[in-house]
Amino acid sequence: GENVEQHPSTLSVQEGDSAVIKCTYSDSASNYFPWYKQELGKRPQLIIDIRSNVGEKKDQRIAVTLNKTAKHFSLHITETQPEDSAVYFCAALTSGTYKYIFGTGTRLKVLA
Amino acid sequence: DAGVIQSPRHEVTEMGQEVTLRCKPISGHNSLFWYRQTMMRGLELLIYFNNNVPIDDSGMPEDRFSAKMPNASFSTLKIQPSEPRDSAVYFCASSLVLYRAPYEQYFGPGTRLTVT
Numbered sequence: 001g002e003n004v005e006q007h008p009s010t011l012s013v014q015e016g017d018s019a020v021i022k023c024t025y026s027d028s029a030s031n032y033f034p035w036y037k038q039e040l041g042k043r044p045q046l047i048i049d050i051r052s053n054v055g056e057k058k059d060q061r062i063a064v065t066l067n068k069t070a071k072h073f074s075l076h077i078t079e080t081q082p083e084d085s086a087v088y089f090c091a092a093l094t095s096g097t098y099k100y101i102f103g104t105g106t107r108l109k110v111l112a
Numbered sequence: 113d114a115g116v117i118q119s120p121r122h123e124v125t126e127m128g129q130e131v132t133l134r135c136k137p138i139s140g141h142n143s144l145f146w147y148r149q150t151m152m153r154g155l156e157l158l159i160y161f162n163n164n165v166p167i168d169d170s171g172m173p174e175d176r177f178s179a180k181m182p183n184a185s186f187s188t189l190k191i192q193p194s195e196p197r198d199s200a201v202y203f204c205a206s207s208l209v210l211y212r213a214p215y216e217q218y219f220g221p222g223t224r225l226t227v228t
Contacts (some may be wrong), residue, residue: 022118034216043203043219044155089155097145098162098209100217104156 001043002027004092006103014111021106023090026071032093032101033073035064039086047088048075080110118204124226130192133223136185137206145205145217146179146189155203161187161224162209194227201225 003026013019025033031052036044050057050064051071057064063076073092077084090103117136125131125181137144145160159169161181169179176195181187191198201224 036219043221046216046218049216093209097168098160098207099157099168100145102157104154 001097002030002092002094002101004090004101004103005018006090008106009104010107010109012109012111013080015080015082017080019075019080019084019108019110021088021090021108023073023075023076023092024071025073025092025101026094027094027101028068028071029095029097030071030092033064033066034091034093035062035075036087036089036091037086039106042106044089055099077108080108082110082112084108085110116204116206116218118202118220118223120223121221122224122226122228125194126228127195128191128193129227131194131198131225131227133189133202133204133225135187135189135204135220137187137204139185139219141206141208142184143207143209143217144181144187145207146187147203147205147219148200149203149222150200158189191225194225196227199225199227 005024034049037047038044048064050066061078066073087105087107089101089105119134143162146158148156158171159179164181179189201222203222204220205217208215
């Protein structure tokens, strides 16, 4: 069945450094790839997304890249700040099924 | 817009009792999703609806779980009878999904269920 693999499971960076989280999806028909940030005790919040007709999207310090051939997509956070510390989830939506497949999450710690 | 609304926010119940979780999706959204989140299993999709019709309930753990969506603005997830292993945070999410044109999915605040 459909699957999304997410790496790494934990990531620690120094404040000001960059962080990269990678996901691989299995269904080549997937056409929408959102990223969510979940702070402790809170709901997952959509932070950025990308559709399959675009290779890269940027919003201030965060960016997402998509490689459809390799079925990879990545989240890039630059100039990390302590408030970026959270669990980040990637997801892939399979066209025509309305079903979002989530990765297992990455716990990001930004050390001050 | 108030976003996705869930109630109750917290529920503590005894094993064997019936539990009903409620969700109001964002107005205009046509898809509704129920997820369960635990430390051990992460974020699991239980069931999702499109235009009030259940599309895929393969994630529902067992017959003790049931979900309904009687209209576009309301859904329930029921557990009967509840067991301690059902303790988790249950999220409802909604989205506008058109064929080949998906839009953002938004989560509700969640219901933290504790079964003792």
